[in-house]
Structure formats: C-alpha cells, structure tokens
Amino acid sequence: MRVIMLIDMDYFFAACEELRRPELKNKPVVVGADPKKGKGRGVVSTCNYVARKYGIHSGMPISMAYRLKPDAVFLPVDEDYYEQMSNKVMEIVKGFADRFEQASIDEAFIDVSQRAKDYSEALELAKRIKQEIAEKTGLPCSIGIGPNKLIAKMACEAAKPNGIKLVKEEEAKEFIQNMPIEKLYGVGKKTAEKLKQAGFATVKDVANSSPMKLMDMFGSYGAEIYKYANAIDDSEVEESYEVKSIGRETTFEKDTEDTEKMEKAIEKMAQEIEAEIKSQGLAFSTVTLKLRFANFDEHLKSTSINYAASSSEEIAKLAKQLLHEYYHGDELVRKVGVRVSGLKKFKGQKRLSEFIG
Template sequence: MESNLRKIIHIDMDAFYASVEQRDHVEYRGKPLIVGGSPHSRGVVATCSYEARRYGIHSAMPASMAHRLCPHAIFVKPRMDVYRQVSRDIMSICKAHTDLVEPLSLDEAFLDVTHHRRGMASGTLIAREIKQQIYEVTGLTASAGVSYNKLIAKIASDDHKPNGLTVITPEKAQAFLDAVPIGRFFGIGKVTEQKLSLLGVHTGSDLRRLSREQLIQLFSDRGRVFYDLVRGIDPRPVLPNRIRQSIGKETTFQVDMDDIDDMLSQLMLLAQTIEQQLRNRSVTGRVVVLKIKFANFQQITRRTTTHIPVQSAQDIYDYVQSLLNQVYIDTKVRLLGITVQKLESAQDPLVQMETGEQLTLF
C-alpha cells in the first residue's frame, strides 16, 4: 500500500457461535449445527456451522424453516457467557497490535494498523499474525480483509471465508468493487437492493454508471454516500471508543398473543433486560422504539423521543405502553421488541443531574 494511505484490517470470526460449540463438543464437528431456536419453536437461527449453510440455512432464519431444510441438523442453545469470554481474548489480541480497535460485535472488529506497536510496515503480515494468534489462543479461525479504508476491508474479509485473508490495494480497489453485488455495500439493505435491481443495477459497476444527481434523486442524501462508496471513497476513521447507537431486545412467542395485559407483561420483561444492558454500558437513550410483528408477518414500529435520557425499566416501559396504546390491534401478535436509540454516556454531568432527580415521565 502507498505510505500516505491508512492500513485498515477487518477481523471477522468464522461462524463464531457455532465454531465455539464445535470446538468444545467433539460430537458436533463436521455436522450441520444450528445455534439458537429449536426445531419446533418460534425462535430464529443465531448462527450456524458451514456444514449447515450448505443446506441454505442462514442467520435470522426461522428455526422451523431451518429444520425443514435440514431435518438432521443439531440445535443447541447459545452460551453467551462463553462467547463473551472468547471475544475478550480476541479483542485483547487485536489491542496488542494497535490502540485503534473498533469492535462491531463480539466476533468482528476494525483495526487501524497504520502505526503498528512494533513498527511492522505490512498490513498483510499484521493480519496474518493476528489470525495465527487468535487460532493459538482460542482454537478458532478468523477471516481478515486488508485495505486502505473500512468499506473495502469489510467487504474483503468476507471474500474467502472461512479462514481467509484478502488484501485489496488501491490499484485493485476499483476492479474489486465493480464486481461486488450491491447488497454487500454499506447502507444498501434489502429494500434499496430491490429498488436498484428494478433499474438493472446488480453490481458495483452497474451502480457506478449512475451519476451523483441520479443517485441523489433516488435516495436523497444517501445517494451521495453510495456515489462515494462505489468509488472506494470512505473517510470514516476507526473509532476505538465508539458507543453503540442502539440497544434492543425482542421476543417471539410460542403461541400468538392477543391479550393486551399479556403483551404489557412481556414488554416489562424486555424493558428490564434493556435496563441491565444500558447500566452495564453506562449509557442512557433518548429514543424508544416499539416493534410489533403480527401473526400474518406484517411488521410495524412506533417511536418516541424522550424528554430526558432514559435508563430505568419503568421509564422505558411507560413509553412503550404509551406507544402500544396508539396501535390498533385487530389480529394476534407474534413478536414484540423494544429498542433504545440515540445513546449517550451516563457519566455526562447533565445526564447525571437529570436522571438523579428521578423526574416523572409526565
């Protein structure tokens, strides 16, 4: 890479939860393994082994559908405490190479190794060493993407999974991005992908044929972002102290629910879980979102901006109860969820003053 460009690595563990289970249980190795849900439950797949993926199973798929695709798959419950400890080991390895480590989840992180602790000049060699250290400490494989910005490094890490190492230099970047399916670009979700597909846009090269003006007309301000990304322009820095922008929890019911009191009881349980997560991270939130999925799979969300930052389960519950009262429910409910957004540090003096006064909601 050119010396004036950053060296960014994206580390992404391979089928993380499933790989931990296969590491710890010999009888699971080489077999289709599904973490999360159960064959006849309303739950969803958290992740699955590569053996299970050959049957078309993927994360967030209903567990019942996964069972139909692979009736002999092994279903196991997640062991989050174990996964968190393994994640701490992985992040410690990454931080031994640079202060600039930005965790995205338990199993992936960005590293800016432009200025390496030991002065290693090659991002490729650093990534290879990190992968080897992760394997030696955890017994697990990781894939890595190496490039000059976060966008390309993240796409590259997924290019040769599992146990891959993909390096994209500035000279190769445009050809690489041109071949990428548009759904793999940052910010392009299912709805946007479908909209672009109707215009004959399926790859990066297709997207690059649209002018900035056309993209802005189609997607407003996001169009400017898409115009830059498909050209490999991504100035986002690696942020080691990045605060998560939302914390949420949802539950899918074993039996569809139509009793409002039962729904409120479930919402209180969700609010209590979110309170604990907020306290663990010493953050509060200013937006509360209620998610409802009906028996016919129609899904709606309702949100409200709070007067003061919220953290307690009671405050969160009061807001979602008010939101639920605004929804006309004429069919059974399959899923309820709560998300708290616009997080900020609870150590902020203003936040401490506001939450310390224990002001009532109304």
C-alpha cells in the same frame, strides 16, 4: 497511507459450540431459535460449514433449516458464553491495533496505519493476529485488509472461511465494482431490490450513476451508497463507546422491523438515561444509537451537538434521527441501545450544582 483491517470470526457461535463439544465438529451445527420439529419461529443465528452444505445459512427461518436438515444439531443461542469468548478474542485483537473498534460480537475493525508501513507488513501482521487467535482461543477467523473500512469489510467477506485477503487502494474500485449489488456494504435486501427495479444491475452501474439520482431515491443514505460504490469511505476506526458514557439497551421479545416499537423503546431508555445523568449532575454532547440485528450484526451510529444537554426529549430526538437515517428495514432488529457520552459536569444551573454538592 491508511491500512484498515476487519477481523471477523468464522461461523462464530457454531465455532464456539464446536470448541466445547469437539464431537460436533463434522456434524451440521445450527445455532438459533428452537426449531420445534419444523414449527418453530425465529431464525438461524449461525451455522457451521457442514450445515451450509445443506443450504442452511444465518438469517434463514429456523423452520426452513429444519426442513433442509432435520437431523442437524440444533442448539440455542448461549449469549453469555459467546460474549466470554468474544472478550478473549477482542483483547488479543486490541493488542495489535493503533485504534480498535468492535463492530459486532465477533467482528472488529482496527487501524494499523502506524505499525504497518506498507501492504506486505500489513499482511504479515494479519497472519500474526490470526495465528494468535487460533493459538489462544482455538477459533478460526478471516481478515480483510484495505485502505478503508468498507474495503476491509468486503475483502473479509471474500476471504471467508479461514482466510486473509488484501485489497490495495489501487485495486479497490475494480474489486468492489465486480460485486453484485446486494454484496455492496450498507445495501440490504430491500435497498438492493429498489436499485434493481430502477435499472441498476451491478455496483458499477451505481458507481456510474449520480449522487443526485441516488439521493432522490434514498435521501442522504443515497449519497452513502454512491460513495460506497466508488470505494470511498472516510469514516475512522472509532473506539466503540467512550469510557465515560451512560446507556441502556432493550432486547425485543421478538425480532422486529417495527420502527414505532423501536421509537417507544428509545423514549423509555431516554427517560432512564436522563434520570441517571441528572442524578450525577452531568450533561452530554453525543448520542449513540446501537442496533443489533437478528443475525447479530451490530451497528453504532453517533451524532453530536455543540452544546451540553441533559433532557430525555433531546436524547430521544437525536436517537430517533439516527434510527431513521440509518435503518431501512433491511434486517430484523433484536436489540436497540441508546448511549450518551461527551459527559461534563453540568454547571449552568444553580439548583443542579447545589444538588451535586
């Protein structure tokens, strides 16, 4: 039996701000772009639950948040501070995991199949994790428990705020199929819109459709949607990046959905990575693309080749493939990263091995 958990911090950036300024606790707190008295551009990154009572939510234009509650406490994103807090949380979570995968600055999947023999043990474990995070950092979180990452993620959404929700394997289908389409994991606004236009009203409709029909609409991504709607997710909890890897990241000046811009950034990073791996006499077999969205969700997608390569063309080609397979314009992108791993000494070329010395 697989037991997977998603630990997700509640209103993380705003919670971090409340932590260092307790006087904010009962005030509406909005972390994000500068509202400039309603003329500001950019979006809300996170807000606390007091702000949510006024209809403010993450991803919303900051100008709209300002209109809803002009006297809310608006704070800029302090990424360094949140990373620090994130590291503390992740260290705690790792201690409870058989396998650990950080999914975002404030989210991690863990596989606990070995240490939790049944669901009641899993529930106990989740309570201990939650308690230890609260004691050591003062931050609230929610935990979803399920037979796979998909169910853990959606259970966690249902557990928010400050809760724990367990969805057993035998309950998974019913749990997921009662959700509105836009709540299905992997389905963003634009995809949900297309599905609705094609006559799908609920997740159940999608589940009862055929993979072929969905693939006609969305390509290979359609097959994923079909699996998700049927509560199927075979993906493993994977340690985020292999230790030995070389990568680059690009943060865009303005959040973007322009894939050409992303491709240009990928090409530039690929050249830098090539220079670095060649200078170390290495070759890679895996490329990972990282996308961080405007709402700070982070997505890692990897692909492997069965030979060792070292050229920037190869890196860029694989990274762009991943981009087009997984990015559907549903969210604005803040940061793109490319990373190569599966690194080996590149022995094939004499000139290079001489260079390594």
